[in-house]
Amino acid sequence: MATRKRRVGPWSLGTVVAWLITIFVVAMLAIVADWERIGHHFFNLEVAEAMLPQLLTVAARNTVIYTIASFCIGFVLALMLALMRLSSFGPARAFALAYIELFRGLPALVTLILLAFGIPIAFSLRIPGGSMGAAVTGLSIVAGAYMAETIRGGIEAVPRGQMEAARSLGMSHGRTMFSIILPQAFRIMIPPLTNEFVLLIKDTSLFYVVGSTPATRELVKFARDFMSDRRNATPLTVIAVVYLLITLPLTYLVRRLEARVGKGR
Amino acid sequence: MSTPAIQIIELHKYFGDLEVLKGIDFQIDRGEVVCIVGPSGSGKSTLLRCVNLLEEPTSGQVLIDGIDITDPSVDIDQMRTRIGMVFQQFNLFPHLTVLGNLTIAQIKVLKRSKEEAETVAMDMLERVGVADKAHEYPIRCSGGQQQRVAIARSLCMGPEMMLFDEPTSALDPELVGEVLDVMRSLARDGMTMMVVTHEMGFAKDVADRVVFMDDGVIVEEGPPSEVLVNPRTDRARRFLRMVAEK
Ligand SMILES: Nc1ncnc2c1ncn2[C@@H]1O[C@H](COP(=O)(O)OP(=O)(O)OP(=O)(O)O)[C@@H](O)[C@H]1O
Ligand SMILES: [Mg+2]
Numbered sequence A: 001m002a003t004r005k006r007r008v009g010p011w012s013l014g015t016v017v018a019w020l021i022t023i024f025v026v027a028m029l030a031i032v033a034d035w036e037r038i039g040h041h042f043f044n045l046e047v048a049e050a051m052l053p054q055l056l057t058v059a060a061r062n063t064v065i066y067t068i069a070s071f072c073i074g075f076v077l078a079l080m081l082a083l084m085r086l087s088s089f090g091p092a093r094a095f096a097l098a099y100i101e102l103f104r105g106l107p108a109l110v111t112l113i114l115l116a117f118g119i120p121i122a123f124s125l126r127i128p129g130g131s132m133g134a135a136v137t138g139l140s141i142v143a144g145a146y147m148a149e150t151i152r153g154g155i156e157a158v159p160r161g162q163m164e165a166a167r168s169l170g171m172s173h174g175r176t177m178f179s180i181i182l183p184q185a186f187r188i189m190i191p192p193l194t195n196e197f198v199l200l201i202k203d204t205s206l207f208y209v210v211g212s213t214p215a216t217r218e219l220v221k222f223a224r225d226f227m228s229d230r231r232n233a234t235p236l237t238v239i240a241v242v243y244l245l246i247t248l249p250l251t252y253l254v255r256r257l258e259a260r261v262g263k264g265r
Numbered sequence B: 001m002s003t004p005a006i007q008i009i010e011l012h013k014y015f016g017d018l019e020v021l022k023g024i025d026f027q028i029d030r031g032e033v034v035c036i037v038g039p040s041g042s043g044k045s046t047l048l049r050c051v052n053l054l055e056e057p058t059s060g061q062v063l064i065d066g067i068d069i070t071d072p073s074v075d076i077d078q079m080r081t082r083i084g085m086v087f088q089q090f091n092l093f094p095h096l097t098v099l100g101n102l103t104i105a106q107i108k109v110l111k112r113s114k115e116e117a118e119t120v121a122m123d124m125l126e127r128v129g130v131a132d133k134a135h136e137y138p139i140r141c142s143g144g145q146q147q148r149v150a151i152a153r154s155l156c157m158g159p160e161m162m163l164f165d166e167p168t169s170a171l172d173p174e175l176v177g178e179v180l181d182v183m184r185s186l187a188r189d190g191m192t193m194m195v196v197t198h199e200m201g202f203a204k205d206v207a208d209r210v211v212f213m214d215d216g217v218i219v220e221e222g223p224p225s226e227v228l229v230n231p232r233t234d235r236a237r238r239f240l241r242m243v244a245e246k
Helices: A002-008 A015-030 A034-044 A047-087 A090-105 A109-125 A130-157 A160-166 A173-208 A219-230 A233-265 B044-051 B076-080 B096-110 B112-127 B144-155 B173-188 B200-206 B234-245
Strands: B008-016 B018-028 B033-037 B057-062 B084-085 B161-165 B192-194 B207-212 B217-222
Touching: A034 A047, A047 A130, A047 A173, A047 A219, A047 A233, A090 A130, A109 A130, A109 A173, A130 B033, A160 A173, A160 B084, A173 A219, A173 A233, A173 B096, A219 A233, A219 B033, B008 B044, B018 B044, B018 B217, B033 B200, B044 B057, B044 B112, B044 B161, B044 B192, B084 B144, B096 B112, B096 B144, B096 B161, B112 B144, B112 B173, B144 B173, B173 B192, B173 B200, B192 B207, B207 B234, B217 B234
Parallel strands: B033 B192, B033 B207, B084 B161, B161 B192
Antiparallel strands: B008 B018, B008 B057, B207 B217
């Protein structure tokens, strides 16, 4: 009883120590930090302003385009892989499983470099769309592997009776899949797919390594170029804000959707 | 003698090593109503599901109107439009309205126009007494209404026979009657029906014949006045006593 009482008050020993440590650390930072330097390099309005036109018309725009393209191609791939995973044809199942495990197991960067450099070197074959075409293809391949499992999960979450009812009305397996099962599965899949979209937004930053022209740069490459030009770190702050402006609302939306799906079931 | 609507010959069904149907032979004539009764796990659902090939028989034949549907060259989707099926859990499509549930297979399988399909659908909803729910989603209907919609959905395909797998078992007691009434009127209109049920009253009233199954075989079959009132076998007697006590 006695020990319990000591923990009840807001100013227990632990809390006091935690506060003291926090205040100490913040105070030391405030004293030691060179605020002028930080302000100049990370929050430089002049640099931020200089970025602005291209930031929106080129970099952010490209990031969004690459994300949407990778998502759409990846989704089509994923749908085919998921259907193969669930097919009664053994080799199709084995292929899909191998694909999914391979591209989920590798760092996305390896796949990107393979598409952008490995294949061109090996086969002197260029993927249409230049290095960005290769990068989008690579990211689509990876996204397809991840989304395939999401889609499979969604399909499997639809009760078996739905397939049986549709089949007993004379609908074929494929027809049932597209008219009955998938529309229900997609509802279940919207939150995880939105999540996947958020991950893809961030993964387009990997395009940094494959080499782009001024017109095809995405956010990170754009910022890095600007940093070299100006010898200033503010571009990092600027793109951080842009990323968060895109990802935070989406993450919030996912949470809302998840709550709704949870309630509807 | 015309060909029977359903004829089952020497039907065996295994799930892995488990033999669930151990040689079933029987037939249902056109317009006949047959109720299948028996203890849980005796294979009633499996038998019913073999009739439209939702389960693939391990061996034996299932003839629908003389056509052996276990023959792989038979177009099973086409055959299934001739055999309606009603499930214990209704299995309505939750993402479609009641009307959508009734029209989708008509449009996609029978290639009817949307208008034509909707006309048929409204007729059938009228017939089962839920026309006022046409534009609702299934979730907004009571269990009894949902099951009647499911029956109407099957009827839209113009089936020659209907299979029912415990159509009232998932319903609250007060909703059982409305579904049985619809089934009674179907029987009166001459529909060929194969009904797995625990509703002994319904079987006595409506069935032309009752089949008692146990442990994967047909133990006894005959008119309800015999099988349900004076069964010949011990097994059937024991089962009926058990049902009566519930
Ligand atoms: N898909 C399946 N895989 C494996 N075993 C199954 C499968 N379906 C049914 N069985 C088994 O087959 C046996 C018969 O099942 P069935 O559903 O036909 O019985 P039933 O007479 O309809 O019983 P109930 O009155 O409980 O519905 C049971 O032992 C069941 O466990
Ligand atoms: Mg059953």
